[in-house]
Structure formats: C-alpha cells, structure tokens
Amino acid sequence: MGVECFVTGGTGFIGQHLVAYLSAKGHTVRVLMRRPERLAALRDQVDNLGGSGARVFAVAGDLERDNLGLSHADREVLRHVRVIFHLGAHFAWGLSMESSRSVNVEGAKRVALLAAEQKSRLVMIGGYMLKNHEHLQRIGIDPRSPQLTNWPAVYRHVGGYEGSKLEAHFATLEVMSSLGGEITVVHPATVCGHSxxxxxxxxxxxxxxxxxxxxxxxxxxxxxxxxxxPLVTVDYLVELVAVCAFDPAMAGQELLALDDQxxxxxxxxxxxxxxxxxxxxxxxxxxxxxxxxxxxxxxxxxxxxxxxxxxxxxxxxxDTAALEQFANRHGITKPxxxxxxxxxxxxxxxxxxxxxxxx
Ligand SMILES: NC(=O)c1ccc[n+]([C@@H]2O[C@H](COP(=O)([O-])OP(=O)(O)OC[C@H]3O[C@@H](n4cnc5c(N)ncnc54)[C@H](OP(=O)(O)O)[C@@H]3O)[C@@H](O)[C@H]2O)c1
Structure with missing residues (x-):
C-alpha cells in the first residue's frame, strides 16, 4: 500500500532516482523545492526515469530557513508523512565553512527536528567517509565522542563539503537521540550512473x-x-535506501552502500x-x-x-558484509x-x- 513520503534533495541526481523509485511503488512523494515552479519539469523527469510523476508534489521551502520555510498549510500536509528522506545538500568543492554549514548542518538538524516532532522515520544520506575510521581518527574525529571535535580544524583539513557532511551526521544523530526519533543512515560511495x-x-x-x-x-x-x-550505482543505491526505510530492523542502523567490486x-x-x-x-x-x-x-x-x-x-x-546480508534478505541484486x-x-x-x- 502506498504511503506518504517527504524527500529533500528530490531534484538532485540521487533524489530524482529515489522519487522515481518511490512513486513507481505507489507512494505519494512530497519534495522540498526551492523553486516549486519547476514541479512540471521534475514530474517529466520522474516519468522518464520510470516513476509516476503524477504522484509527486512540491513543498515550497529551503533547508537554510527556519522551519525549512514551510507554509502553515504545507506543515499540516506533512503531518501525514511516514518517512522523511533527507538528501538535500550543497554538494560542491571550495565551499566556505559558513555556507556549507548553513545548508548541510543546520538544514539537516531542521529536517531531523521535523521528523522527530511528528514521529516520522528519518532516512538520512551520509557518505562513505563516515565509515573510514582511520580517516576520521586522522582528521581528529572520535565517533564515540564527536562532541569533543574541533570542527573548524576539521573543515580546514578536508574542506567545506566533507567537513559539513561529517558534522551534519553527528549533529543529526544527536537531535534524533535527544528527541527519541527513529533514524536510519545510508552512507553511499561515489555514485555511478544507472547500471x-x-x-x-x-x-x-x-x-x-x-x-x-x-x-x-x-x-x-x-x-x-x-x-x-569506491563506487555504487544510483539504481542499486536508491533501492537500498527505499527498502531500508520500511524495514523495522533498520531503525537506529547505518548501512554502507559501496560496491566492493x-x-x-x-x-x-x-x-x-x-x-x-x-x-x-x-x-x-x-x-x-x-x-x-x-x-x-x-x-x-x-x-x-x-x-x-x-x-x-x-x-x-x-567491510560490506552487512550490506550483502541486507541485500540478500530483501532480494536486491547488485548490478x-x-x-x-x-x-x-x-x-x-x-x-x-x-x-x-x-x-
Ligand atoms: N553523488 C555522490 O557521489 C554522493 C556520494 C555520497 C553522498 N552523497 C550525498 O547524497 C545526497 C544527494 O547527493 P546528489 O549527488 O544527489 O546531490 P545533487 O545532485 O547536488 O543534489 C542536491 C540537492 O539538494 C538540494 N538543495 C541544495 N541546497 C538546498 C537548500 N538550501 N534547500 C533545499 N534544497 C537544497 C538541491 O535542490 P535544487 O534543485 O534547488 O538545487 C538538490 O535537489 C547529498 O547529501 C550528498 O552529500 C552523494
């Protein structure tokens, strides 16, 4: 049966494939859009990617604004959402700490707050560097006590994009755990085109x-x-992300989406x-x-x-053993x-x- 989903970053590369996948499965997909006037183009693209554009709706807003800039009416509509997929991010090299933080960290915290407040499952897209513990240690992050991290030093070391993705991950986990929300995190490798x-x-x-x-x-x-x-194809990734969202055993879990081949x-x-x-x-x-x-x-x-x-x-x-087990359990084939x-x-x-x- 179709359920209500809310997707941030639904106009982006991974997002449009995820929206196509979810809508093809019969779900209603509401997409946070900075430019909602582009809904018709997004629906066409979703149809082209094998989804059902008619099941896709725009929610005007912006990750950088308080309460995501949602109107009162949209906020009410979103109360029916069962799963929130957070993919929205400023993805570029050479970003300053301020600008990457305001979208990627503050934006993620706002999405987490919304999910926790209304008891929607949050599925967050991180990145595979979060699963490279040696790298985290080298740049001064201890995943067991992230609150001790000197973030400005991390940003200087790895740049605005990666620094903000790392900070966003720990900040989101903190919001969800303090408010008792349900979260699943998927960490993709660099994303390859459709298989x-x-x-x-x-x-x-x-x-x-x-x-x-x-x-x-x-x-x-x-x-x-x-x-x-390390790579992962976009179609394998979105299937993993979507299936994770409806698997009760994945609440509170993280999944590395990386093709070891x-x-x-x-x-x-x-x-x-x-x-x-x-x-x-x-x-x-x-x-x-x-x-x-x-x-x-x-x-x-x-x-x-x-x-x-x-x-x-x-x-x-x-180590991709957990991914192989998850994919096997759900019959998801790796291209x-x-x-x-x-x-x-x-x-x-x-x-x-x-x-x-x-x-
Ligand atoms: N692609 C990869 O190789 C890769 C690997 C690991 C992790 N990831 C993560 O996966 C997620 C999606 O990546 P992607 O490659 O699909 O990125 P993308 O193509 O650059 O798409 C970014 C999305 O974020 C939205 N966005 C940016 N700033 C926003 C704001 N202020 N308010 C609302 N929406 C905003 C964009 O909307 P507009 O249409 O308005 O610009 C777009 O929909 C990101 O979190 C990224 O860090 C990607």
Whole structure:
C-alpha cells in the first residue's frame, strides 16, 4: 500500500532516482523545492526515469530557513508523512565553512527536528567517509565522542563539503537521540550512473573524471595501483535506501552502500575509456604531488579539479558484509559495476560532453 513520503534533495541526481523509485511503488512523494515552479519539469523527469510523476508534489521551502520555510498549510500536509528522506545538500568543492554549514548542518538538524516532532522515520544520506575510521581518527574525529571535535580544524583539513557532511551526521544523530526519533543512515560511495542506461547528471564527481579523461587532461592515474574510488550505482543505491526505510530492523542502523567490486582507479579509467575508443592513462602520479599541483589555481582550473576531490581516492578497504546480508534478505541484486561504468561513460559522452560542444 502506498504511503506518504517527504524527500529533500528530490531534484538532485540521487533524489530524482529515489522519487522515481518511490512513486513507481505507489507512494505519494512530497519534495522540498526551492523553486516549486519547476514541479512540471521534475514530474517529466520522474516519468522518464520510470516513476509516476503524477504522484509527486512540491513543498515550497529551503533547508537554510527556519522551519525549512514551510507554509502553515504545507506543515499540516506533512503531518501525514511516514518517512522523511533527507538528501538535500550543497554538494560542491571550495565551499566556505559558513555556507556549507548553513545548508548541510543546520538544514539537516531542521529536517531531523521535523521528523522527530511528528514521529516520522528519518532516512538520512551520509557518505562513505563516515565509515573510514582511520580517516576520521586522522582528521581528529572520535565517533564515540564527536562532541569533543574541533570542527573548524576539521573543515580546514578536508574542506567545506566533507567537513559539513561529517558534522551534519553527528549533529543529526544527536537531535534524533535527544528527541527519541527513529533514524536510519545510508552512507553511499561515489555514485555511478544507472547500471542499464548510464543516466547521470552533470556536476557529479564521476562526470568530471570522465570529462577530464575524454579531454586528455588525465595523463596519469592519481595514486598507486592500490588506490581506488569506491563506487555504487544510483539504481542499486536508491533501492537500498527505499527498502531500508520500511524495514523495522533498520531503525537506529547505518548501512554502507559501496560496491566492493569497484575496480582500482587505473582499471576504472580503462573501463570508462573502452566504449569511447580512447586511451586511458597507464602511469601513476603520487597523490601528494597532484594535490600540491591542484593548489596552484591555474593548474586546478586547467585540470578542472580541486584538492578536496582527491580525498575520496584512497587505499582503505571496507567491510560490506552487512550490506550483502541486507541485500540478500530483501532480494536486491547488485548490478555489474564495470558494465555500469561503461554505460555511464557512454551517457556522459553523448549528453554532458555533447552539451559542452553546443555551448
Ligand atoms: N553523488 C555522490 O557521489 C554522493 C556520494 C555520497 C553522498 N552523497 C550525498 O547524497 C545526497 C544527494 O547527493 P546528489 O549527488 O544527489 O546531490 P545533487 O545532485 O547536488 O543534489 C542536491 C540537492 O539538494 C538540494 N538543495 C541544495 N541546497 C538546498 C537548500 N538550501 N534547500 C533545499 N534544497 C537544497 C538541491 O535542490 P535544487 O534543485 O534547488 O538545487 C538538490 O535537489 C547529498 O547529501 C550528498 O552529500 C552523494
């Protein structure tokens, strides 16, 4: 039976796939929109992605405003919501601490408050760096006592986006536990396009990587043969997120959504290059050197990248046993990541890069 859902970030890449999935299952989906006049375009997109646009409704608001900027009428409508999916975030490199905090941390706390007040399950999208304990320790976060964290130092270390995502996670858990709310957190790896269509949205980190590859700016592989960029396809991710939300056993749990079959970075680039008939780099460049080079603004502009993006390329391996168990229990099949990468590269070349040429 369909239930009422509220989604923040429903116009974004992962969000539009989640809204399509939920609406296709018969749920009514209310989407927080800064520009509600774009509802018709969102409904069309949801239909294109296999969902039911007619079941999607706009809720005017903004994560940066008190009470999310909701009107009294919308606040009443939202009381019937059973699950709140929080995906909305300012996702970009080079953000200041102030601006990333005001959307990603304060916004997440506002969403948590709403969920706890009206006893809706909150499903929050974090990020896989929260499951890299060595990394957290290195940057000064002890997950057992996050209140002791020197956040300005963390932001200086990892940049506004990642710093705010880390802070938002602990701040949201704190709000939910102090108010007795029910929360499930899903931590995605870097998101790859749809496993069959390759659909992805410009601005995603993987699109930038493929763009650099096609434009011949990636002449060496960052890191070593052990370095990888853990991936998860958007369709596998949204199925996990949606199923989590209705599984009572997932209340209070966190799930790492990461495909441990993601190839190392060199093989990832080779896989993306294959369908495009282009060469991929074979030699490596040390990450430290590349980070240093990216600190030089003209180089960063030329390479179309920021030092922060390199933090996601790492050697750490993750334990995905809980994910495999969860997926098996619910009959969720993991797509072939190499094929998904090839489809994504083809999609990026046909749509995102074709648009670059048209400009
Ligand atoms: N993509 C990845 O590789 C990845 C990996 C790990 C975690 N995540 C997390 O997954 C979530 C979704 O990521 P995504 O890739 O789908 O991001 P995205 O495509 O950049 O979408 C961001 C969404 O947030 C909304 N938003 C931004 N600022 C807002 C504000 N002030 N008020 C209301 N809504 C606002 C945007 O709405 P507008 O349409 O109004 O701009 C958009 O719907 C984020 O929390 C991100 O940190 C992503």
């Amino acid at each position: 069959r269509t390759g659909h992805i949205v410009d601005g995603q980190p993987l699109v930038e990587l493929i763009r650099n590859l096609v434009q011949g700016k990636l002449t060496a592989v960052p890191g070593t043969a052990e370095h990888w960029l 993601s190839p190392n970075l060199r093989a990832l680039l080779a896989e993306a290059a294959k369908p495009l008939g282009i060469k991929s780099p074979r030699h490596h460049i040390p990450l430290r050197l590349l980070k240093w080079l990216l600190g030089i603004p003209p180089v960063a502009r030329f390479l179309n990248s920021k030092p922060e993006a390199l933090d996601f390329i790492q050697t750490t391996r993750f 072939d990541i190499r094929q998904a990468l090839q489809h994504t590269a083809t999609f990026v070349n046909s749509y995102c890069l074709a648009q670059d040429k048209a400009r």
